[in-house]
Amino acid sequence: MTDYMAQMLNELMGSQRDAMPGERKELRFDDVNVCTDFLVGFCTHDIFRNTKNDLGFCKYSIHDENLKKSYQTSDRKGKMGFEQRFLDRIRRIHEDVHRKIQKHEDRLSVTQRESKSAEETFGEKIQENEQRREQLAKKVEDLMDEAAVEGAKGNVEAAQSAVEKADKAKFEMEELLTELTNLRTEKDRAISMEENVTAGNRQMQVCQICGCFMLQNDAPQRVDDHMTGKLHIAYQQIADTIQVLEQTIEELKQKRMEERFSRRQDRSRSRSNERKRSERSEHRRDHRDHRDRDRDHHHRHRDHKDHREHREHREHREHRDRGDRHRSDRDRRVSSPKFTKK
Ligand SMILES: [Zn+2]
Ligand SMILES: [Zn+2]
Numbered sequence: 001m002t003d004y005m006a007q008m009l010n011e012l013m014g015s016q017r018d019a020m021p022g023e024r025k026e027l028r029f030d031d032v033n034v035c036t037d038f039l040v041g042f043c044t045h046d047i048f049r050n051t052k053n054d055l056g057f058c059k060y061s062i063h064d065e066n067l068k069k070s071y072q073t074s075d076r077k078g079k080m081g082f083e084q085r086f087l088d089r090i091r092r093i094h095e096d097v098h099r100k101i102q103k104h105e106d107r108l109s110v111t112q113r114e115s116k117s118a119e120e121t122f123g124e125k126i127q128e129n130e131q132r133r134e135q136l137a138k139k140v141e142d143l144m145d146e147a148a149v150e151g152a153k154g155n156v157e158a159a160q161s162a163v164e165k166a167d168k169a170k171f172e173m174e175e176l177l178t179e180l181t182n183l184r185t186e187k188d189r190a191i192s193m194e195e196n197v198t199a200g201n202r203q204m205q206v207c208q209i210c211g212c213f214m215l216q217n218d219a220p221q222r223v224d225d226h227m228t229g230k231l232h233i234a235y236q237q238i239a240d241t242i243q244v245l246e247q248t249i250e251e252l253k254q255k256r257m258e259e260r261f262s263r264r265q266d267r268s269r270s271r272s273n274e275r276k277r278s279e280r281s282e283h284r285r286d287h288r289d290h291r292d293r294d295r296d297h298h299h300r301h302r303d304h305k306d307h308r309e310h311r312e313h314r315e316h317r318e319h320r321d322r323g324d325r326h327r328s329d330r331d332r333r334v335s336s337p338k339f340t341k342k
Contacts, residue, residue: 027064029071035060036082037089039071041241044089047234078252087245090238097235100211108204108213118194122187129180136173140166210235 027034035043035058045058071077143166150159203216210232215222226232 027062027067029067029074030076030080031062033060034062034064034067036080037086038063039068040082040086041245042237044093044238047237048231051231051234053231053234078248079256083245083249083252087242087249090242090245094235094238094242097209097211097238101206101208104206104211104213108206118190119187122183122190126180126183126187129176129183133173133176133180136169136176140169140173143169207232209239 029039037043037058038046038060043058043063045055046063048055071082143162147159147162147166150156150162205214205216206212207214207226210229212226212231214226
């Protein structure tokens with residue numbers, strides 16, 4: 001079975017589609033195949049599906065609403081780094097689309113600038129033409145003078161040659177005049193064409209959410225179609241989520257700091273209580289030797305038990321941290337998807 005088909009089936013039927021009815025194991029949100037973006041918010045692969053920026057299939061096969069709920073209500077929420085990783089990912093997409101918006105705006109301003117150069121180009125050609133005709137007119141004048149002088153001297157051949165040269169120059173002048181008329185017509189046509197293009201460009205604008213070209217003052221139906229288009233909505237969702245998530249992460253940080261502070265206070269309070277207790281017990285020891293021994297034994301036993309529980313807890317946490325590290329390594333290994341697909 002191809003990867004594509006497997007992933008499609010996973011999306012349709014869940015990744016445990018092959019398991020026999022009784023065999024399905026209880027899924028947990030920290031399973032390695034769970035898309036953690038989905039737990040936190042949404043899968044970026046989902047929101048761009050079948051748009052110009054389709055990201056292909058998500059490399060994590062499990063996107064499950066129940067797991068999302070169990071993560072959202074879990075006391076591990078906000079402590080696994082999922083939010084930060086999701087935020088980093090959607091920020092990259094957000095930055096990409098902003099580069100695209102900038103590029104498209106640059107393109108609009110360049111076409112507007114280019115349209116001015118036609119007048120300049122034709123203006124230069126017309127100026128050259130006029131200068132050349134002036135030179136030729138002067139040349140014709142000089143040659144006719146020369147012909148007159150030579151004729152008066154009786155140098156018929158020289159006079160004739162000067163007249164022939166003058167005729168040639170006149171012919172060239174006429175050619176230049178025809179060219180000038182053509183240039184003027186071309187110039188007018190180019191300018192009016194440019195005006196249309198420029199006017200078209202002026203009516204164009206770049207959508208500040210998704211980077212698409214849009215017509216200014218377009219028909220409401222078309223504007224509506226754009227705003228409810230999947231691509232536009234996806235980028236809008238990303239922009240909104242970044243704002244919300246930044247705030248959520250800040251609040252989580254605050255909460256954790258407060259928790260740490262109150263834990264420290266609890267610890268110092270219990271230490272001072274213990275000190276008082278031991279002072280009291282020392283005071284009583286003289287009188288209740290036998291009973292104290294019993295109670296100390298009990299204390300020791302409980303301390304031992306506390307200590308063991310604490311160690312187990314720590315081992316569990318270390319194991320979980322390793323899992324997290326493994327997961328973020330795995331994330332880093334996979335190259336970031338391309339969003340520049342046209
Ligand atoms: Zn996903
Ligand atoms: Zn848009």
